[in-house]
Amino acid sequence: MKRRNFIKNVALGVAGVTAIPSSANSSGVPLHSNSRKDYDVVVIGGGFAGVTAARDLSQSGAKTLLLEARPRLGGRTFTSTFGDHKMDMGGTWFGWGQPNIWAEKLKYNLPITESAAINATSFVWYDKGQRKVGTADEYWPEVYEAYDKFYEPAFKYLNRPYEPLFHDSKEFRALDSISAREAIDALEVSEIQKDFLRSFASINGHSSSDKSSYLDQLRWLALSGFNKDFMWANIGQYKFKNGTSELIEHMMGDSSAEVKLGTACIKIKQSDSGVTIFTNRNEEIKAKFVIMAAPLNVLKDIQFSPALSPIKQKSFKQGHTGSGVKIYIKIKGKHPIIYANGTEDMALNYLWTEYDDDDQILVGFGKDPEKLDVYDDDAVLKAVQEYLPNAEILESFGYDWNIDPYSKGTWCMYPPGMLTTAFEEMNRPEGAVHFAGSDFAYGWRGFIDGAIESGARNAQIIIEKLKNV
Template identity: 35%
Template structure:
């Protein structure tokens, strides 16, 4: 591990003091020649995020010789447990809930705990409408926002319940198809809502799609709403309130220790070739590994960068080239005021869609923020401060830290939110196995797609598909 990797700076989007998983990663890595390079592996898993590590655990526990290849120097995929201001900090995927069944089952299995994000239950809220900020007790904000979301999602006179009646079985009905050609902005324009309600909805969609709301497919918002049992308060609680006490890195470590795959870090896959009997995986240094099956967990936005022979089905490639919308920024910042449990929102194109308190200590507050892609360097305190001051006058930003997930060549984005048409054109295609190559990613989950839970769902499901296939062979 180089000094640069061990002490990554915060400016220009790089994690500051990201010690947690970076320190643990060498303990999980293989430093010896592959034990099965000549005879081959049963399964090669490409990608060491939650989908890949879950799949590798299931395969290993089934007695299969498994190789886990990860392009980056650490495991975790689009998650990373680091440190900011002497606090454990999640720079990528973060929140979990007991209504996210797959991740909760894993936390229960390994005895992991939860902790809260203070701002998920704010005392005070501020929101921007037509460039002006209104600040009120949080219950005032919530009353307006809940009413706006009910209008937004009630496409059927039943609160949207007929569109996805089974939140974890998206293809159970076809009611969603009539809305897949619509963006979230199209829907906002349709409803009878005040300018204040529209501004709140715009901000909500911007954080959910992590981009310009004009790119967000309305069907995905209806899908998220179903995961909250058609109640935005429950949805918020399930996707923004609770974190893993031991960190996402803690769960990744448990998965790998349990499954005991051979792990190779900093090993980018360049080509996957298959014939009727085997799959050959060639990595960046020219080394080739053989397996009976392969599970690719490469993210949707970067799948196009891996060569497959024979080529992947056109729908997969088209989905990867178009990409999902998640291209925005997530970062943490500390101000020189204690503002308690606070939440703020602003409609696109304001550079910060939403931010809220992570913790308040003494005369400082640290907040987590999300914004659509921007040319502004929001990780520069002098650039960020004027935008924060529109909500918190006189506050000075003292420090900022984040990670540029969208710029990472092996990840290419944050969480998955589909564009219009992608529910129809991409979801089933991304799930489809091709010969001896199988695909598992949070980007193609049936339930909490784009979340840690969705990654575990797909990793487990596809691993057992492979186990069953090999048992029958």
Template identity: 30%
Template structure:
């Protein structure tokens, strides 16, 4: 099994080590690269796939997938990045069907009879929260119900392109999640406030004043409005073979066409267009030329690439602001099956806002996950992470940990996009717009499932079609 230089792993015996075992590593890292060729397209990043012309992919990491990565250990898959999919996410589901993965899904919420009930750290003490407790549902519905329809009227993508100009959307986008929480505070019980705050922290990964209320409203609105439906869409169904298996299937499809060239561990420093040719310069000083370019890097990394001619001022301003999600991801194998459906919340007193059971490993242990914000850096302070896990429940016994620090990594600088108040209203269309034949395709500025795997494929499909059309018309 190849090891990526990304991420880290920990066991009690070996302590903290750099790198994770994953099939996502591409070996050899370069194929059919010719600096004298003018490619039909150069794609910067591999969160995007699908072109059918002569294409060069330049990827800064040693692996495919960007903010998705399936780690393999002892026959079990630990998803160290984006994980869940749903039939209602049209773009990713189309690829799942195309490559035959639709009959191979795993249920993250499958119930295990011997599982512990959820717990909450309240006033420094551990409290059990019954599975039947309705505080989360009731608080979340009060948070979303601005229109008597749980927010569905505000974010209706079937009104495209009208939803972005919807007066109600603009109004709620200008508010933060904290503003909305303050607005309904008198209508919430103490238990509802506590449960709702934990949900919002799990979505936004930081102070609630940093996140737009409309952005938080978008996720459940796309799912049908209720907290239950939201959970079905965003945290239930995953690929049995892992997200990396889907990425590899798409990558292999492009490779066998004979039109794909690629170079991994290759960081891009500039994109310069002169006339009908765009030159992409790597940080090592190697130029490559193409008729079109697709930039698929995350929003918070676009400022590291110099564009000439200069980008539109509104797009440039959006790039300078970036998004606010400082998340990383940890995967914990804990001793025993009893943590399978357990969820711990601790809001985030010791650095972990939550820890969720997600499966049972072949060794008969529980697989748990968390996506904290910028509270702990496990790669420099693993003891603090272990302390936070123990704080969640004193009987938790970690057997191993895998993690990806997307927040501090220079090729992501954050988790999925969480935009601040007013950001989407002002900047979304500018971020989506091409700069000549330079196209921008990343989940961070997708229209629908923004921040999800589906959003990356949505923007990839749009860019792919634009490049194909440009190629046909010369």
């Protein structure tokens, strides 16, 4: 397929690039079609890790198939239109402290834009159950003082942030053994600062602050050069003007990998003759190597033969913590640009202006879909009015990544113990099957940057191995 056509098809999310067989039974899918083609590498999962790996492998000359369960590429994000903007329903923000994605942004010369909240003039927060409205100077100093206490161990233990276990020690493991909540409870800060920190930990882990590892929470500051402003710049300021799909299109335009959409891997069997991938469309695909780039939280749904190591099995079953909600909300009329930060138990614990339009567009985050049904307009209105009592909602949309069978969660933060007891083993290949993805990254785990990092590294390892096959 010519690059131009491919870009067009992927841009539309069209299945035109799939190789779903058209003959056969009533459902249009053959019962058993043994692929005649054998691939050097099959990459499973077409998020940013898989797309990166497929591009790099195919550019090296490896015969590569990118297998994706959904009808589109992009993994845990997709670009849609909301208001008059191209907006990403999942992963959105990135920064120039994220070397892998920023390099791609520069390489393809893709335009960026910034969240309106960078210029927020109205800050809203809660103090002992009371709603407060103030300025940046009334909000940030108390928050940043709390951050300083929270992040203190990062300076000692995470000064090589891309070598996450560099400082492995008894003390290091102790930080990983407790939750962010336990660490916050023990800090010498005020009660409102504890509320700020619990809320911050809960948006970062996208779940209750007692679910995520304290150590894993410390990474983002270290990865941002130990600078709090720069950390926010990396995690919540810059985004692609035309959405993440524009980067996917360019990366796939540089790839000669075959792509098969709408086809999920259900089983992987390894033998002396190679790897066989079984799909939900009753196909069997053979390859010398596999890069498994599906999200951590769905790996438990894939059968492996021979069985995976006990640590992998346990970790895949346990999964990462990201399980909250993200919602875009258009409210009627012009308003001051806001940045709102509630307590972690509120339906939305963060809410900020994303576009300062004539009808303002907000983005909100909450730790738990049980606390907010994003499809219920009344519930969304109630959640927004906790910060903006007079807001009138014109429309809203949130994609529930938790019920999507091919993500079963949002972004990755590890639960206590996973980094120090399972990370290395999770990254260790099982025979010819390598594991990649944002959830396996060394640095910006849980971000598109980490996905690209992990996809590129595993592709390079296999490129070297193919030289000796």
